[in-house]
Amino acid sequence: MVDLKFNKVSKRYRVRQELGQNAARNRIIRKIQGLRQRTEDFWALRDVSFDVERGQAIGIIGHNGAGKSTILKLLASITAPTSGEITINGRLSALIEVGSGFHPELSGRENIYLNGSILGMRRREIHQKLDRIVDFAGIRQFVDTPVKRYSSGMYVRLGFSIAAHLDPDILLLDEVLAVGDAAFQAKCLQRIDELKAAGTTIVFISHDLGAVERVCDRVLLMQRGEVVTDGSPAQAIAEYQRQSSSSEVSKNNQLSKEAEITAVSLYRSEEKDSSTFHTGEPLKIRVNYLAHERVMDTTFEVFIGSQDGELQCHLTTELSDERIDLEPGVGNIVFLCEELGLSPGLYNVSVTIIYRGQALGEAIDFRERCTTFRVDAGKITRGKFYMPHQWQVEYGENHYLGAVAVQDREIVSPKAF
Amino acid sequence: MISDSVLPTQQSAPRRIKVIRSPSFSVSRLFGDLSVLAEYRDLLYTLSVHRIKVRYKQSVLGVSWAIVQPLALMLIYTLIFTVITKVPTSGNVPYPVLLYTALLIWTFFSTALTTATNGLVSHNHLVTKVYFPREILPLTYVIASLFDLVIASPVLLGLMLYYQVPITLNALYAIPIILIMTTFITSMAFIFSAAQVRFRDIGMALPLLLQIWMFATPVVYPLSAVPERFRSLYMLNPMVGIVENFRRVLVEGAPPDFFVLGISALIALLLLPAAYIFFKRVEATIADVI
Numbered sequence: 284m285v286d287l288k289f290n291k292v293s294k295r296y297r298v299r300q301e302l303g304q305n306a307a308r309n310r311i312i313r314k315i316q317g318l319r320q321r322t323e324d325f326w327a328l329r330d331v332s333f334d335v336e337r338g339q340a341i342g343i344i345g346h347n348g349a350g351k352s353t354i355l356k357l358l359a360s361i362t363a364p365t366s367g368e369i370t371i372n373g374r375l376s377a378l379i380e381v382g383s384g385f386h387p388e389l390s391g392r393e394n395i396y397l398n399g400s401i402l403g404m405r406r407r408e409i410h411q412k413l414d415r416i417v418d419f420a421g422i423r424q425f426v427d428t429p430v431k432r433y434s435s436g437m438y439v440r441l442g443f444s445i446a447a448h449l450d451p452d453i454l455l456l457d458e459v460l461a462v463g464d465a466a467f468q469a470k471c472l473q474r475i476d477e478l479k480a481a482g483t484t485i486v487f488i489s490h491d492l493g494a495v496e497r498v499c500d501r502v503l504l505m506q507r508g509e510v511v512t513d514g515s516p517a518q519a520i521a522e523y524q525r526q527s528s529s530s531e532v533s534k535n536n537q538l539s540k541e542a543e544i545t546a547v548s549l550y551r552s553e554e555k556d557s558s559t560f561h562t563g564e565p566l567k568i569r570v571n572y573l574a575h576e577r578v579m580d581t582t583f584e585v586f587i588g589s590q591d592g593e594l595q596c597h598l599t600t601e602l603s604d605e606r607i608d609l610e611p612g613v614g615n616i617v618f619l620c621e622e623l624g625l626s627p628g629l630y631n632v633s634v635t636i637i638y639r640g641q642a643l644g645e646a647i648d649f650r651e652r653c654t655t656f657r658v659d660a661g662k663i664t665r666g667k668f669y670m671p672h673q674w675q676v677e678y679g680e681n682h683y684l685g686a687v688a689v690q691d692r693e694i695v696s697p698k699a700f
Numbered sequence: 701m702i703s704d705s706v707l708p709t710q711q712s713a714p715r716r717i718k719v720i721r722s723p724s725f726s727v728s729r730l731f732g733d734l735s736v737l738a739e740y741r742d743l744l745y746t747l748s749v750h751r752i753k754v755r756y757k758q759s760v761l762g763v764s765w766a767i768v769q770p771l772a773l774m775l776i777y778t779l780i781f782t783v784i785t786k787v788p789t790s791g792n793v794p795y796p797v798l799l800y801t802a803l804l805i806w807t808f809f810s811t812a813l814t815t816a817t818n819g820l821v822s823h824n825h826l827v828t829k830v831y832f833p834r835e836i837l838p839l840t841y842v843i844a845s846l847f848d849l850v851i852a853s854p855v856l857l858g859l860m861l862y863y864q865v866p867i868t869l870n871a872l873y874a875i876p877i878i879l880i881m882t883t884f885i886t887s888m889a890f891i892f893s894a895a896q897v898r899f900r901d902i903g904m905a906l907p908l909l910l911q912i913w914m915f916a917t918p919v920v921y922p923l924s925a926v927p928e929r930f931r932s933l934y935m936l937n938p939m940v941g942i943v944e945n946f947r948r949v950l951v952e953g954a955p956p957d958f959f960v961l962g963i964s965a966l967i968a969l970l971l972l973p974a975a976y977i978f979f980k981r982v983e984a985t986i987a988d989v990i
Contacts, residue, residue, distance in 0.1 A: 296988060356987065360831035363723050363984035373715040377830065384826055386750065388757050397750050400743040401830055452715060 285372065286453055286484040287335040287358070292367035294353050294508075297322040327353040329508045330367070337372075340485040342495035342516060344523055345505030351488045354505075358455055358486060373452025373484075376402060378443075387431035391422055391441060394430050398445050412448045420444035447474050454478055456487040456498075472497070490590050492520050492629045520629075524558065524655045542574040542581070542609055543648045547634050549656050558655070560623055562669045563662025568598070568618040570634050574609040578647065581607045582640075583616045586633040587625070588652070595625060601639060622671040623658065631655045723984035725977060733980050737833045744836050744843075751844040766848035767855050769811075770803040777803075777920050787921045793951050794863045797856075801947045802919040804852055805878075809885055809939065810910045812845035816889035817896050817903055824990045834983045835976070838889040846882060860951065868953035874946060877956065881942045884968035887975035894982040897990050913937075918944050923960075938964040 328350045335341050343351050356362045357369060359377045384401045385394050395416055399409040409416075417423050420440040422433075430438060456475070475498055479485060489495050495502060495516060502519035504512035504526075512522045550567040551557050560566050568585055585598040598618045600607060607616075635649040662669055737744075756762045778796045781787040789795055816838035820827060823837055860867060896902040917939040918926070926934050934940060941964030945956040 357720065360718075360720060361828060361987045363720060366722055369720040371718040371720070375718075384830065386754060388754055389750065393750070393753075396746050400740075400746040401826065401832060403740070403743075403832065406742045406746065 284337040285334045285370075286337045286339075287372070287486070288368075288370040289331050289333050289354075290368045290370070292328055292331045292357065292364045292369055293326060294328040294350075294357065294362075295365040296325045296327055298325045326508050328357075328364075331508070331510055333503060333510060333513065335484055335486065337484055338479075338482045339501060340479055340487065340499045342499035342502040342519075343486065343488045343505060344490070344492065344495055344502060344519065346526075348507075349505035350508040351505055352457075353508075355455060355457060355486075355488050371453065374403075374450075375453040375455065376446070376449040376451035377455035378446045378449075378457065385430055385438070385442065388429055390429055391417070391426045391433070394441070395445055398442070399448075402446060402449060404449065416441075416444045416448050419447065443471065451483060453484045453486065456485065456489070490592075492523070492590055493627075496520060524657075541576050541578045541647055542572050542636055544570060544634055544636060544650050544653075545573050545613070546571040547632060547650065547653050549632070549654065559657045559659060561659050561661025562624075562626060563622050563671070566620045566623045568620075568632065569615050570618075571613065571615045572609065572636060572648075573613050574611050576611055578609040578636075580639045581609055581647065582637050583607065583618075584635045584637065585618055586635075587630050588633065590629050590631070595630065622669070623661070624668045624670060625658045626666075626668055627658050627660050629655060629657050723981055725981070730973075730977065730980075733833070733976075737835065740833050740836060743832055744839060747836060748840040748843040748847075751840045752847050755844065763851055766851040770800060770807045770852050771855060773803050773807070774800045781920055788925050789922060793865055797859050797863050797865055797951050798922070798947060799920065800856055800859055801951050802943050804849060804856060805881060805943055805946050806914060806917070806919050806939075807852070808845050808849040808881070810914070811848060812842045812885045813888055813892060813910065814906060815845065816841035816885075817892040817906055819889075819893045820897050820986065821893075821900070821903075821990065827990055828987045834986060835890065835979055838893040838979075839886065842882065842885055842889055845885075846878075849878070856950070865951050866953060867950075870949045870953055870955050873949040873956050877942060877946050877949065877961065880961070880965045880968050881946075883972055884938050884942070884964070887968065887971040890975040890979040894979045894986075897982065897986055913939065918947075922947075935960055935963055938967040940964070 331350070331354070343354060345351050353362075355377070357364055358371070358375065384398045386397060389397065392413070395413060396406065396409055399412075399416075400406065404412075417426050420437070420443070422437050422441055425433065425437065430441070433441070454475075472494070475485065479498075485498065487495060487498050499516050502512075502514065502516045503510050504519045504523050506526070512519045546569075548556050548569045548571075549558065549560070550569065551560060552565050552567070570583055570585070582599060582601040584601070586594055587596050587598075588594050598620075600616070631652040632654050633649070633651045634653060636647040637645070638647065756765060759765060761768065774796055777799055781799075782795050787795070789798065819837040819841050820834060827834065857867075859865075892902055892906070914920075916934075916937055923931075923940065923944045941957070941960040941962075945961045948954045949956055
């Protein structure tokens with residue numbers, strides 16, 4: 284049974300163009316000219332067709348501007364397609380930006396009714412679910428307090444709780460998983476799993492490849508308004524990673540280019556190229572450069588970011604006393620992380636060559652997101668990152684077993700003071 | 701952490717199939733839109749109640765603000781038109797009563813139109829995020845203003861008792877008159893709120909337009925004060941038949957002038973479907989331009 288069907292759907296946006304030289308000098312006339320402004324067509328989607336079976340969880344990934352959010356908006360009926368036809372079989376609810384319909388002056392209870400009805404629930408339905416919504420959000424004490432007095436955590440929890448009780452046939456998920464703390468995200472994922480188990484069809488649109496892989500059975504990769512890959516999550520994500528590494532390294536920045544970065548490769552130890560690593564195990568990053576002239580006193584920097592664009596860590600040669608002067612020709616710099624501190628997930632790498640002490644904007648070369656890699660579980664991490672550590676046992680003063688204990692006693696024992 | 705009770709109950713009701721296409725007009729589509737609106741009636745109710753609650757929350761006078769506005773206007777205009785200059789009045793009903801009656805219904809018109817015009821634009825955070833039939837937004841403002849009218853009505857009763865103006869059964873005609881009025885306001889609200897999304901000039905011009913419109917309507921003067929030869933043109937303004945007849949049935953105790961009221965009713969009834977179709981057409985791509 285097909286729950287969702289896109290049949291040759293296209294969406295055109297009209298992008299306004301600035302008036303050129305033949306614009307009138309008079310401001311008012313110019314304004315009137317502006318009314319019949321020349322517009323440029325931008326096709327956010329072009330003849331997109333796909334079907335989603337009932338109970339399937341489909342992910343949609345792609346770079347910014349690839350058409351992901353347009354699909355979301357079309358599915359949610361927020362905007363209409365320019366041509367083509369979308370068929371939706373069942374009740375569709377979107378879990379988008381939790382809490383956007385709250386009114387600060389109204390109480391939690393009133394907001395549940397308001398937000399619930401905006402999301403398409405009937406009053407009777409909200410009435411039945413009110414207690415469950417309140418308990419799930421954990422705000423029973425404050426249910427009659429205006430939401431402007433809520434903490435931001437309560438606000439988010441209440442918003443999610445309402446949306447989580449929608450019971451849709453088809454659920455649309457945006458970047459909801461990117462907001463809130465880890466506990467909230469876990470709650471989100473758990474709820475999604477429940478809905479999935481109950482046979483809900485899920486459409487998940489996200490930058491967070493890790494979450495997409497975890498939730499979806501099938502993934503569409505979008506590029507410039509078209510579906511370029513339709514397959515298993517592993518397949519589509521691999522294609523996306525390949526796409527990002529090939530398409531963006533060749534991107535030509537208008538920088539000074541006394542030297543340029545020609546390749547960035549990642550290694551485990553002595554092995555060949557890899558794109559999968561493990562927490563707590565080695566990661567080597569090799570940056571190949573080509574210097575067109577002699578470049579004095581440079582700094583190489585590597586930025587590792589997560590998929591949502593947040594910088595996770597920064598490697599630099601700047602703090603070392605060693606001066607890096609580039610001679611004309613090729614060469615490479617290797618960064619070695621003996622124990623990778625990143626927790627499991629997907630990351631991207633940006634690399635720059637810069638004169639020591641200069642701002643990033645004056646880089647000699649800057650390759651943004653030139654490659655991506657994945658970290659799988661290795662040495663256990665709970666929390667945000669793995670910290671390399673060693674350990675030893677220190678016994679108390681009454682412990683007389685073994686040489687270590689005797690040695691330590693002299694240090695720890697109060698008698699030593 | 702999550703109880704089983706949260707699990708979705710498998711709906712036994714048959715699933716509704718929805719087809720989304722590029723915007724175009726057809727009669728079946730119009731009925732489809734209306735049935736979706738009917739499905740969302742609970743939202744219309746909740747949002748209207750919300751509108752009324754929020755309007756008076758955190759104000760000291762609260763709901764009495766609905767009375768203050770027409771009452772204050774009545775005092776000002778009474779001062780101007782009976783003390784400073786004289787307006788010809790027909791019959792023997794005191795001027796303040798005539799004036800308050802007209803202001804009551806005029807305030808309904810101007811408040812509803814002013815608030816509804818901004819209805820879509822001021823909810824852009826919702827309009828770009830969640831789908832619901834957008835006509836609900838202007839409609840809730842019309843309903844909230846209708847509520848104000850109901851709140852401000854007892855004052856008229858008080859005035860009539862004070863000035864010893866008799867009430868007759870003809871006052872019941874006020875109900876169909878308000879219905880015609882609401883139909884007309886709803887049409888105007890659809891057109892203005894949809895146009896406001898693209899051209900914010902509408903909102904800018906509205907206060908001026910309403911000012912002119914009020915003086916083109918027998919609010920501060922009676923219809924009889926308008927010279928005969930302009931009257932047929934004058935009556936093309938649908939507000940003329942409404943305001944004049946509202947006053948007639950309530951305070952003058954006469955039956956309505958069915959011809960004049962008929963013109964208003966006809967205009968309102970023809971305008972409503974056209975306004976709704978226009979609104980739905982704009983709605984389809986509202987999120988792209990708002």
